[in-house]
Amino acid sequence: MTLLSRTPPHERSGGAGRTDIMSAEARSRLMARIGGRNTKPEVILRKALFRLGFRYRLHPRDIPGRPDMVFPRWRAVVFVHGCFWHGHDCHLFKWPKGNAVFWRAKISGNVERDRRTLDALTAQGWRVLTVWECALRGRGRLPVESIAQTVSNWLMAGDPSRDIPR
Ligand code: ZN
Numbered sequence: 001m002t003l004l005s006r007t008p009p010h011e012r013s014g015g016a017g018r019t020d021i022m023s024a025e026a027r028s029r030l031m032a033r034i035g036g037r038n039t040k041p042e043v044i045l046r047k048a049l050f051r052l053g054f055r056y057r058l059h060p061r062d063i064p065g066r067p068d069m070v071f072p073r074w075r076a077v078v079f080v081h082g083c084f085w086h087g088h089d090c091h092l093f094k095w096p097k098g099n100a101v102f103w104r105a106k107i108s109g110n111v112e113r114d115r116r117t118l119d120a121l122t123a124q125g126w127r128v129l130t131v132w133e134c135a136l137r138g139r140g141r142l143p144v145e146s147i148a149q150t151v152s153n154w155l156m157a158g159d160p161s162r163d164i165p166r
Helices: 024-034 041-051 100-123 144-157
Strands: 069-071 076-081 127-132 162-164
Touching: 041 076, 041 144, 076 144, 100 127, 127 144, 144 162
Parallel strands: 076 127, 127 162
Antiparallel strands: 069 076
């Protein structure tokens, strides 16, 4: 689980649970209009890699951290990490106002878990590529085809674990 689909608290609009009071029909109309799930950066990247000919497993339970994409042939995994939930040092990360103790514990717990996951994967011989949300969204974003090409090069070159952006 990479928590990319969950909205950080400081980006939530007012009226908690607003979509929850929409009828299922209204929500499905809205989702269709905005492209629904398929516009999520993670899915767009996944599809770009598929078009390049890569095949992968999604969130397999038997791999530490249940990576977003696992490429058995390349002994490699890819995570797409939300910058807020995974505590990325970038412009998309901002500490929420209030509940400072809670949020410090929550985010640092996630960061610590990511570190343990990386260690476990590395120990099993997996290479790990982490694509951060800020590479796919916001003012620093790159074209998804360009990111897919970088991932493709990384997979086939057998390069060591790395992040995008670095
Ligand atoms: Zn970031």
